[in-house]
Amino acid sequence: MFSQQTLKETYVRETFLGSRYSVSVVSGDKIPSNEYAMGFAGLKFKETSRLGPRPKIPIEIYEFEGCPYCRKVREIVSVLDLDVLFYPCPKKGPTFRPKVLEMGGKQQFPYMVDPNTGVAMYESDDIVKYLVNKYGDGTVPLMLSLGMLTILTARLAMMARKRKGYFYSPSKIPPSPLELWAYEASPFCKLVREVLVELELPHILHSAARGSPKRQVLFEKAGHFQL
Numbered sequence: 523m524f525s526q527q528t529l530k531e532t533y534v535r536e537t538f539l540g541s542r543y544s545v546s547v548v549s550g551d552k553i554p555s556n557e558y559a560m561g562f563a564g565l566k567f568k569e570t571s572r573l574g575p576r577p578k579i580p581i582e583i584y585e586f587e588g589c590p591y592c593r594k595v596r597e598i599v600s601v602l603d604l605d606v607l608f609y610p611c612p613k614k615g616p617t618f619r620p621k622v623l624e625m626g627g628k629q630q631f632p633y634m635v636d637p638n639t640g641v642a643m644y645e646s647d648d649i650v651k652y653l654v655n656k657y658g659d660g661t662v663p664l665m666l667s668l669g670m671l672t673i674l675t676a677r678l679a680m681m682a683r684k685r686k687g688y689f690y691s692p693s694k695i696p697p698s699p700l701e702l703w704a705y706e707a708s709p710f711c712k713l714v715r716e717v718l719v720e721l722e723l724p725h726i727l728h729s730a731a732r733g734s735p736k737r738q739v740l741f742e743k744a745g746h747f748q749l
């Protein structure tokens with residue numbers, strides 16, 4: 523553990539290359555009660571993230587849980603703190619799979635449409651590059667730039683979930699998308715996403731990974747913060 527003295531002033535910056543996230547540790551009484559900050563043993567973590575330009579309208583992504591290529595894209599969405607309208611396309615899904623075929627000419631996932639620019643594309647690497655160039659600082663995080671090794675790690679991360687969020691389950695689609703505050707690395711959020719995908723329920727994801735300014739927004743809306 524850190525000593526109290528060190529914690530008061532220490533500024534810890536993640537050492538990963540190209541990281542946009544930083545955290546400083548301060549004593550709990552330094553953070554006003556109306557300000558969100560994760561706490562532990564009387565200490566608070568002040569987290570921030572460098573963000574690029576924000577899209578005016580949510581980007582649209584057609585994908586499904588259980589697809590490692592889709593996971594790469596979901597990870598960069600969290601890293602860039604983007605809000606995205608997800609159209610789930612589980613295997614045998616009758617609604618959005620045919621739409622992707624109609625729009626892009628084939629059923630391959632992920633498929634991204636950016637209504638802000640009119641750009642639409644397949645291929646996870648191309649989507650990741652497009653998003654970091656348009657809404658980030660142009661840097662693809664190391665773990666997303668390792669080709670087959672990236673796919674392998676994405677597959678490993680999903681293996682224990684045994685095809686959850688993979689196959690369609692009959693459902694009634696609501697007239698407007700649901701809204702979900704979440705981020706890719708959270709195991710709790712993952713369980714909810716799996717069900718949304720199986721039921722083909724379109725949802726706007728409000729990304730709120732560690733360091734996201736949207737954590738404060740949710741804290742104010744809900745009176746406490748939990749994803």
Ligand SMILES: N[C@@H](CCC(=O)N[C@@H](CS)C(=O)NCC(=O)O)C(=O)O
Pocket residue numbers: 588589590591592629630631632644645646647
């Ligand atoms: N090179 C592509 C590969 C994408 C891919 O193979 N996606 C699979 C799902 S993991 C797919 O679309 N399969 C056809 C299907 O699900 O019908 C990428 O990186 O995006």
